[in-house]
Amino acid sequence: MVERVFITGCGVVSSLGLGREAFWSAAVAGRSGFSPVEGFDAAPLGRTVAAQVKGFNARDFLSARECTQAGRAASFAIAAARMAVDDAGLAARSLETPRASVIFGTTMGEADVIARLDHAWIDRGPEALSPRVLPKYAPHMAPMLVARHLKTRGRVLTLPAACAAGNYALGFGFDLLRSGAADVVIAGATEMLQDLQYAGFVRLGAVAPTRCQPFDRDRQGLIVGEGSAVFVLETERHALARGATRLAEIGGYGLACDGYHITRPHPEGSGNVHAMREAIRRSGVTPAEVDFINAHGTGTRANDEVEARVIETVFAGRKVPVTSVKSMIGHCMGASSALEALTCVETLQSELYPPTMHYENPDPLCPLDVVANTARRGPARIVLNNALAFGGYDAVLCLAQPDVLPPPSERGS
């Protein structure tokens, strides 16, 4: 029997704060996570703002030994995973089983580690490459260190799906549970911000000067961010057996690849249309039943226009409330769709749509029902989390309140 899959715990490290409560209260209040860039000099690039995590003390979550081995992305991941496990009320040793897996997404992993190594190599020659630091760089180290922290024994996997990586990881975890390959999956994504990525986005012409205005007529681009969000996923049987609180059900997800351009979405959003329809169909619902969409909403001209076209196409003109929390947390690259999946979970829990900030002048090319500038109360039984990414990736996740979706046997495949 194919089982339902539930989210039973969430943890988050973000520019809006640490933990669910800090994140969500800031998001519904429309607070900004943007601040002057720290850690490198961005001024020569003509941009000085980012959505960095500040006030994060790894030692609050990691042992002293772990702090020496984990880079910033892995530290975020371990902290968020620890919070998620605590939020789920999982007993300390309950994850020490081959039936518990860790699945993560990222774009580049420990980008600052390789930057530090590169700088040492450039400045002082190859002998300056530290054998102790080198292994920290590998893009798959964050979930490995999460697995060691939690002592899980099932498979550990990294899906580097760029800015859609969170949805990929949640989807893969969903598949593992549904197929019977695991009972519990710790799924999420992590990303840290460093100078090369920041400069790269600036050179692509994608970074706004001070603020991110998704779907606004005068939008100027994204604000680069960082963070991590991690979830405890369980089969219904496992969750019920231990009396867990079911926060949200994962109904299904859709994938596609534009096969068009490495950084630009397909002009008609063909892959995104397919992925969104698949997420809805595989959850056993119709577009008419979707209450809210957490948009990819980067605030770039190309993305927002295409995404609006996709939503118009899939919903046949029905105006579904749409928000982009990137207007507050920035574009956290590999972690973005995980952070936004958390937004969806909290929306399902509270029936409150967080706002899209700085939405001042509607763009006629983005004719959406944007939740503008203040949070809005509304039905939230079924929601979508939309993500696009470098490589032409499209991944859409459908989440629902518990006991709303039809049984898995009545859903599409």
Next chain:
Amino acid sequence: MRPLALGAPGVVSAFGIGVEAFDDAMRRGDKGFRAEVTAFAQPEGPLSVAEVANFDPRPVLGDKGLRNHDRITRLALVAARRCLEAAAIKREGAFVAPFTGEAVGVVSATAYASIEAVTELDRVARLEDPRYLNPGRFPNTVTNSASGYVSIWEGLKAFNVAVTNGPTSGLDVFDAASMYLADGRAEAALVGGVEALSEGLWRGFDRVGMLDRGDGKGARLGEGAAFFAVETLDRARRRGVTPGLVVSGYGSTFAAPDDTARLVTPSAEALREAIGLALETAGCRADAVSLVIDGTNGYEAHDAVEAQALGALLPGASRVSPKMALGETLGAAGSLALVEARRRVAAGHRGPILVTALGYYGNASALVCQGPENLA
């Protein structure tokens, strides 16, 4: 896992472009190692790498559109193009019925992606100015870039999934593909892996002390790419297609290293458990396995761990180690191991073959494959 039917592969290896070059060299027992490298400036001191020497993608891909692609992307594109042609999914650039671009996905492994691109752009930013970063090359720094370009070049739109998991990545992609295909997300997928030599990658492994610097102790890095055209065995049978190889079992586990362990700490326990899971999912007894294609690469500390696990579970099986001819190809190693398994099946091997991969930090994966004649 849902059994997978593997069709003809596309291969780029130290023996050159094409599966024929691979098969001929492996049959002869050739080694792909050279003391000179062309992919980057020759380092000081003794060197031995299994490079795709003087790699030129243009005879396969044409002259256009390659300027901003890094080495790993070019390797992936050549292997993918060759695979699509060999498996008759595309001919002269067009899809061959019943295949369409919307019905074919990509699942691609890499361990370190494009360190070449990251170090190149870091140098521009450090030595010149970050404002001089080439925006056309910046996407190469993203881990899934090469995988994404395969879809872009070939119009493969069902899905594109990159996997990065160190040396196990190349086996992990086959289980991922099994889930996606069994779930009806595509009719078929290109599944495989790629890794490219670069100075940064080589110096990193060298500084960690894992490489052979002329004393015969240590691994020798390699590079390459291999993709298979993959569909579920059920679907292949419905089409009346006889696969070259069937993948029927997979396992992957993690055994947490203790708190004092280094970040390079392999686990025999994880490998034993992964092998057990792979055999269990394949419905195969350990004593039925007569051949193991392992991950032995010359790095003694890891080879001993792998030998310990295999010796305990499969003491009577023959072992072959493609990395001792192809080099440590990291993300490409799993699919290259399956290219070797396919060659051995074609040459007459009968019975299940176990393929193993030992991760660097407590993880391990194993996979069971066999020729189609063994299946009911």
